[in-house]
């Protein structure tokens with residue numbers, strides 16, 4: 001999703017739970033449970049969703065059913081269905097399944113690139129070029145995003161230079177990416193760094209700037225969202241229940257919690273299009289599909305405050321008490 005002008009009120013929440021949320025869990029969520037959860041997220045008003053990754057099942061067994069999941073998700077109207085692809089082979093399979101948008105992980109850190117995809121950053125840029133050619137040939141309407149992992153630091157390599165992030169973002173656009181988002185894979189970012197880095201990348205790639213993908217590893221997820229918002233970002237990745245984390249980045253943990261993010265943005269007067277009560281219902285569908293898995297988030301525990309009004313002026317239909325505290 002391109003950067004919108006600061007005057008535009010819409011904020012796009014890109015739900016990554018079915019991909020980032022599930023990829024590192026020991027449990028494998030049954031396909032029927034995934035589809036029920038995805039349908040519940042659709043009913044809540046989610047407009048963009050990353051439903052899985054086209055990777056070898058030997059690597060991530062949680063994603064073995066991704067083609068079936070994509071084929072189901074694209075039957076639901078009015079949203080963008082994304083899939084992560086680590087290479088050309090994954091892109092071919094994702095396009096065959098009907099994905100609306102592909103996202104390729106490109107690490108800013110060379111060490112993380114090798115750990116995650118067993119390829120150098122230069123090799124991943126070549127892979128991107130090949131995927132862009134394929135997309136142009138067989139599915140020109142499909143959007144191609146690069147998610148730049150470890151853009152704020154890496155637990156394997158340590159600090160990641162700002163210049164390197166800007167250089168790689170520009171190289172990704174040159175290689176065919178429509179959007180380049182920045183990811184805080186191991187939760188090392190702080191708000192000042194987030195504001196500065198998004199501004200610098202925006203100066204380099206303009207309308208190609210994509211999402212802020214922030215993890216809550218050190219409790220700074222929402223603070224970092226505000227900093228990215230301040231820098232002009234209008235698309236935010238988040239995960240229901242705060243599930244998530246890269247299995248190939250030591251110390252990685254959950255994403256920004258979608259429930260808390262939607263509450264914050266709506267309370268600030270920024271329309272997300274998402275209904276919080278239906279989002280809580282989706283959380284229960286998720287819980288039923290992943291019994292025993294801890295779900296994070298403060299808003300689900302506290303409930304909506306009395307007098308809460310959505311950015312578009314709607315009032316909640318009824319749930320104003322704390323469903324999880326009851």
Ligand SMILES: CC(=O)SCCNC(=O)CCNC(=O)[C@H](O)C(C)(C)COP(=O)(O)OP(=O)(O)OC[C@H]1O[C@@H](n2cnc3c(N)ncnc32)[C@H](O)[C@@H]1OP(=O)(O)O
Nearest residue numbers: 053054055056059086089090105116117118149185245246
């Ligand atoms: C920051 C984040 O959270 S990013 C998300 C988490 N990370 C990921 O999902 C990345 C996972 N990593 C990977 O999937 C792998 O490292 C790969 C596929 C990118 C590269 O791994 P390699 O072992 O070098 O792959 P290689 O090309 O040698 O293929 C190995 C096998 O996998 C198969 N394969 C390769 N790509 C794919 C694919 N996209 N889908 C299915 N199978 C595949 C090959 O056919 C081969 O199969 P074979 O052994 O039966 O012949």
Ligand SMILES: CC(=O)CC(=O)O
Nearest residue numbers: 105147149150183185
């Ligand atoms: C692909 C991702 O999941 C993004 C990240 O956290 O690096």
